[in-house]
Amino acid sequence: MRSFVIGGAGFIGSHLVERLVERGPVTVFDNLTVGKREFLGSLLTEADRTPDNPQSHGTLARVRLVVADALDFPTLQEAMRGHDIVFHLAANPEARWGLERSRLDLEQGTLATYNALEAARLAGVQRFVLASSGTVYGNTPEPCAEQDLGNLPISLYGASKLAGEALVSAYVECFGLRACILRFGNVVGPRGTHGAILDFCNKLHAHPEYLDVLGDGRQSKPYVYVTDCTKGLLYVVDHAPEALAVYNLAPPDSTSVRRLAELCVASSPFPNARIEFGSTPQGWPGDVPTSRLIAQKLAALGFTLAHSSDEAVAKAVKDIAHQVFVSGVS
Numbered sequence: 289m290r291s292f293v294i295g296g297a298g299f300i301g302s303h304l305v306e307r308l309v310e311r312g313p314v315t316v317f318d319n320l321t322v323g324k325r326e327f328l329g330s331l332l333t334e335a336d337r338t339p340d341n342p343q344s345h346g347t348l349a350r351v352r353l354v355v356a357d358a359l360d361f362p363t364l365q366e367a368m369r370g371h372d373i374v375f376h377l378a379a380n381p382e383a384r385w386g387l388e389r390s391r392l393d394l395e396q397g398t399l400a401t402y403n404a405l406e407a408a409r410l411a412g413v414q415r416f417v418l419a420s421s422g423t424v425y426g427n428t429p430e431p432c433a434e435q436d437l438g439n440l441p442i443s444l445y446g447a448s449k450l451a452g453e454a455l456v457s458a459y460v461e462c463f464g465l466r467a468c469i470l471r472f473g474n475v476v477g478p479r480g481t482h483g484a485i486l487d488f489c490n491k492l493h494a495h496p497e498y499l500d501v502l503g504d505g506r507q508s509k510p511y512v513y514v515t516d517c518t519k520g521l522l523y524v525v526d527h528a529p530e531a532l533a534v535y536n537l538a539p540p541d542s543t544s545v546r547r548l549a550e551l552c553v554a555s556s557p558f559p560n561a562r563i564e565f566g567s568t569p570q571g572w573p574g575d576v577p578t579s580r581l582i583a584q585k586l587a588a589l590g591f592t593l594a595h596s597s598d599e600a601v602a603k604a605v606k607d608i609a610h611q612v613f614v615s616g617v618s
């Protein structure tokens with residue numbers, strides 16, 4: 289299987305690439321705005337690990353890295369030729385950035401997804417995978433299954449994910465593509481590039497006396513350990529029978545932001561830091577305070593996540609605390 293991974297040098301993407309190389313050659317297409325060459329580690333040759341090689345093509349062992357932007361359509365289309373499957377994981381990394389730059393999710397989400405689909409169509413790639421998110425369910429306190437799209441998204445990030453899903457559906461119907469859409473919970477683990485755990489550890493690193501938390505700490509989300517995420521994603525790719533396969537990928541439980549903050553403080557070199565919570569139920573406008581996903585469809589297909597949300601968080605806090613406080617990587 290010749291895989292093409294847009295956003296493959298990022299957090300989830302680099303873990304996915306580690307699994308994909310077991311199946312055949314992989315091309316990573318990433319603008320490295322968030323992703324890093326180091327995340328691909330020994331999978332790349334020396335030449336591709338050298339930062340002064342901005343247009344790095346070729347000279348790769350099993351992973352070829354193309355440093356370019358998904359909004360550069362000609363480059364994307366050219367690079368995609370000769371592959372069997374496209375994994376599209378590039379996106380605006382922080383939902384709340386949309387508050388400051390309201391075009392960000394339109395460009396990095398919706399337009400980049402359109403480009404990925406259109407490039408796949410023109411390059412004759414038959415299979416497509418979209419990394420989507422539970423934010424498509426909007427502010428719905430009850431657990432959501434795949435068909436529960438009653439409430440519309442409340443963030444520009446969620447809106448761009450839903451728009452991307454709609455485009456995938458249309459490409460499946462109009463152009464005969466086979467596609468998988470995975471709606472992830474909050475994914476956590478080593479090499480995390482964003483999210484509450486990294487935020488908290490970075491804040492504590494910067495000022496060890498206190499940790500200020502956005503929102504009242506009662507926000508609660510399902511957390512997915514990154515290896516469960518990549519295994520589950522590939523399980524759907526391998527086993528889903530539908531031409532358009534839409535699956536939630538999250539454990540059934542959820543973990544509160546208060547719990548995250550307490551664990552981060554306890555795992556930091558500053559266990560006496562005081563935690564200061566905000567007063568609002570949301571962390572920021574567009575934040576879904578309480579979210580739960582039902583992944584029974586995935587279970588019925590035969591895949592069960594190895595970690596609960598609490599277990600994923602406990603493990604990821606250790607990973608990220610080590611990353612920030614020991615390795616000094618923020």
Ligand SMILES: NC(=O)c1ccc[n+]([C@@H]2O[C@H](COP(=O)([O-])OP(=O)(O)OC[C@H]3O[C@@H](n4cnc5c(N)ncnc54)[C@H](O)[C@@H]3O)[C@@H](O)[C@H]2O)c1
Binds near residue numbers: 294297298322323
């Ligand atoms: N991490 C989570 O909790 C989570 C939850 C739900 C959905 N998702 C989705 O999963 C995907 C991967 O998330 P992640 O956490 O690994 O994020 P990430 O930011 O670590 O990875 C995204 C990668 O895409 C690259 N990228 C961004 N815009 C690009 C562009 N225009 N052209 C080329 N490359 C570009 C970045 O450099 C980065 O390497 C995203 O689509 C995200 O929305 C993530």
